[in-house]
Amino acid sequence: MLLSRQAFATPFVICMCILGVGLIQFPQLQKLINSNQSASLETLDKEIKAENIRLNFLKKTPTFGYNNFIADLVYLNFIQYFGDDQVRDKTGYSLSPEYFEIILERDPRFLAAYRSLSISTSLYAGMPERAIALAEKGLKSLSPSVPEKSYYVWRYKGVDELLFLGNAKAAEQSFAMAANWASKFSDPESQMIAHTSQKTAEFLSRNPNSKYAQIATWAIILNNQVDERTQKRAIREIEALGGKVLTTPEGTHKIVFPPKD
Template sequence: MKNIVMFGALIVTMFLQFSYLKSLKDDTSQLSNSRLTQQELSRTLNLNALKLLPAFGFENILADWIFLNFIQYFGEADTRKITGYSASPLFFDVLIDRDPRFVGSYLYLVNSVSMYAGQPQESIRLMEKGLATMLPTAPDRSYFVWRYKATDEMLFIGDNKAAQESFRTAANWAEQSSDEDAQLTAKLSRQTAAFLETNPNSTPALISGWMNVLSRAIDDNIRQEAIAQIEKLGGEVLLAQDGQVTVRYGRNRCSSAISKGAEVLSVGGCRASSRK
């Protein structure tokens, strides 16, 4: 009975928080910049309050609720053009505190915090906090978080040594996984680490990193940035009518196919894609 009462209190608190946040969603065109700034401050205060809110054993439910609020926040494109994405790191800081093994959320973390908020160091810190609670075999596909971390380290902060270690760890974890894509992931993660060790400025490795960004992109802005970076590095991006993306690069113009929902694992101009 005590847990039921506590759960009811949590639901009421979440409902009040949601109602308050929803009340902030006025038409952006009718709001001044100062009002929008005030809304962002209120959002930050609410998220900080959620960090202190007891979950009464329902951490996963609270994490799901926070994630849904983030999706709503991220989808407010007109408002984000004015206020930016500064709250993204806080959303995931709170979420990871509640459910660090929510692997699916990290896809949004790396996109919103690294790409939109422009804080790759914070993205890496949050992933490290979550990874500290994970094992090679639990949760499923936890090795992908190491790949996300390695890609951010390689592309956005230029720490190739850290990226090498993250790719190697991704390989080690993948080798211990029973997932159908794990062994391919392990092989190609080791290849990327080897490229970075022998040639820190390896173009194939950088293209592979941007291919990973392209495959994990959650909106067109990130896709266009990834394509621009691939082309800048000498790659050619081709889009088929069925949605499959092909990246050609290298002296032999070797192709790598990216299917919808696939994690690209290509290194050094060889074809390899893996269904997520």
């Protein structure tokens, strides 16, 4: 009886330690959020280094079956980190891929995380290689139907490859895979994604420098429920490529492509 109790207690205590470490992150991140313009860069750097140490610890800590719980907890931490614009303007977004290394290792089927990975790590942290590598690793655990709408991961990967690496060939293949996975479903959203992804892949196959393909890819970002800063960046990029962005009465964006590709 004593042995069985000890066998139960050991993983339980370790799991509680994991939970404790996770919860400790909240007040630390709250300190970052409450930091204002008067906070010194040196102080902020120390807090970022401390957060990095905690993330590295979590990467190496066993979860004993609580993978999804840890992934959710770290994702909440990431949202706090990413959303603190004042501090991020001073320190940058270099910790973004560190959060997602934990999140997607623990739960590679966490679909919403891939969208945040692409925006935070490629667009803001300037590390598209890390974002693509994490997406590629996660895709090994996905299938067309698991999780639902997993074809979006191929789209996010294609966005990063085209816009931030300039790798049109890899992007063409990613959009073609998105079209293939989405085409297996008959609902309107999946069919729309299949059609637009296939069109983007075709543009890139004919012309690797296609402005149409680049505009369509920035439109993916624009219409992806992103923050205002990201929307403004996407609109600027679309207009620089010769396109126009119109706002409909319903509040959605309509893209007008240039006369020639």
